[in-house]
Amino acid sequence: xxxxxxxRKRLIEAATEVIFAQxxxxxxxxxxxxxxxxxxxxxxxxxxxxxxxxxxxxESHALWFEQHVLIPSFLTNISPQERILRFFxxxxxxxxxxxxxxxxxxxxxxxxxxxxxxxxxxxxxxxxERLFQEWLQYFELALRAAQEQGxxxxxxxxxxxxxxxxxxxxxxMLLAKGRNDPTVIRTLYTGxxxxxxYQGPDL
Amino acid sequence: xxxxxxxRKRLIEAATEVIFAQxxxxxxxxxxxxxxxxxxxxxxxxxxxxxxxxxxxxESHALWFEQHVLIPSFLTNISPQERILRFFxxxxxxxxxxxxxxxxxxxxxxxxxxxxxxxxxxxxxxxxERLFQEWLQYFELALRAAQEQGxxxxxxxxxxxxxxxxxxxxxxMLLAKGRNDPTVIRTLYTGxxxxxxYQGPDL
Numbered sequence: 001x002x003x004x005x006x007x008r009k010r011l012i013e014a015a016t017e018v019i020f021a022q023x024x025x026x027x028x029x030x031x032x033x034x035x036x037x038x039x040x041x042x043x044x045x046x047x048x049x050x051x052x053x054x055x056x057x058x059e060s061h062a063l064w065f066e067q068h069v070l071i072p073s074f075l076t077n078i079s080p081q082e083r084i085l086r087f088f089x090x091x092x093x094x095x096x097x098x099x100x101x102x103x104x105x106x107x108x109x110x111x112x113x114x115x116x117x118x119x120x121x122x123x124x125x126x127x128x129e130r131l132f133q134e135w136l137q138y139f140e141l142a143l144r145a146a147q148e149q150g151x152x153x154x155x156x157x158x159x160x161x162x163x164x165x166x167x168x169x170x171x172x173m174l175l176a177k178g179r180n181d182p183t184v185i186r187t188l189y190t191g192x193x194x195x196x197x198y199q200g201p202d203l
Numbered sequence: 204x205x206x207x208x209x210x211r212k213r214l215i216e217a218a219t220e221v222i223f224a225q226x227x228x229x230x231x232x233x234x235x236x237x238x239x240x241x242x243x244x245x246x247x248x249x250x251x252x253x254x255x256x257x258x259x260x261x262e263s264h265a266l267w268f269e270q271h272v273l274i275p276s277f278l279t280n281i282s283p284q285e286r287i288l289r290f291f292x293x294x295x296x297x298x299x300x301x302x303x304x305x306x307x308x309x310x311x312x313x314x315x316x317x318x319x320x321x322x323x324x325x326x327x328x329x330x331x332e333r334l335f336q337e338w339l340q341y342f343e344l345a346l347r348a349a350q351e352q353g354x355x356x357x358x359x360x361x362x363x364x365x366x367x368x369x370x371x372x373x374x375x376m377l378l379a380k381g382r383n384d385p386t387v388i389r390t391l392y393t394g395x396x397x398x399x400x401y402q403g404p405d406l
Contacts (some may be wrong), residue, residue: 175370
């Protein structure tokens with residue numbers, strides 16, 4: 001057992017390791033404690049429930065993802081189209097690294113938790129929905145830049161098109177995870193460029 | 204308790220009801236038996252495990268989905284573009300009906316099981332992967348028809364574009380489930396038309 005003051009951090013690392021690799025429902029507080037090397041009383045000192053731990057884990061992962069994927073992809077001087085493709089490429093690299101270690105592609109933790117928990121836990125559903133809203137702002141930024149540069153139609157509905165891009169990203173991750181093959185991301189990612197010319201729902 | 208000969212059917216209905224509404228891991232054999240109104244010995248007469256039941260449930264749902272969604276969408280004389288939109292619309296209607304009854308949008312059972320189980324159960328992962336391959340054939344059929352009619356580029360990579368469409372469908376379902384709002388499908392579904400002009404991964 002490590003120092004008690006590390007326990008919170010180690011529980012979040014354990015949750016990242018086992019819940020993000022497996023599922024939320026399937027992982028018990030006992031398993032999380034064993035993985036983190038902390039006692040159950042220590043768990044309940046820091047978190048009132050598994051739900052509270054997973055919320056802290058989403059928080060922690062969101063910060064990591066912003067620093068390592070969103071900012072390096074979107075806050076750059078490359079073209080808006082290249083920013084979106086870089087986003088997919090950085091995720092591809094992460095998924096390949098995870099598969100190399102565990103044999104499995106884990107997919108997007110936010111997407112995984114959404115499909116597993118949305119009908120069962122409103123607090124988790126709303127937390128991830130808020131995360132998706134943050135990601136959408138990065139896509140909107142790229143789309144606005146593309147509009148300013150004239151590389152997408154001036155009439156493009158930015159907010160809706162950003163949603164098509166996020167939907168496409170999550171769907172590509174789902175197909176890739178279903179095949180346990182991160183290279184699916186490489187095969188499909190330029191579909192995002194086609195969506196940048198989305199014409200809106202009213203035909 | 205109903206007639207024993209109905210037990211298999213009722214277990215599949217129970218699995219459709221609770222596993223598709225909640226999750227695979229979170230639902231026990233006891234819950235499935237209680238929902239179906241069958242004894243545990245009756246369960247094990249028909250199925251060796253929860254896994255075997257969920258495989259039979261996927262089989263049963265796949266047949267239903269083919270008859271009620273895929274065939275009415277894709278095996279018609281409307282334009283290929285309209286076939287794809289009808290596919291999204293029929294799913295939207297189903298999701299709205301489910302939300303009306305339970306308060307929750309369930310999303311796509313195949314997508315849900317993929318993200319929950321792909322790292323944990325190879326048999327379930329491969330069964331759903333096979334299901335996705337069957338759906339892809341319907342998308343390919345529509346794309347080939349569009350190519351014959353000249354409404355998509357003659358150089359379109361049919362197999363890859365079909366995958367972009369399936370990915371987009373699953374991603375739209377994920378976003379809609381995350382918001383518990385089936386109308387997201389209506390807002391985003393014409394993104395599929397933009398993907399029909401996908402230009403391939405090599406830029």
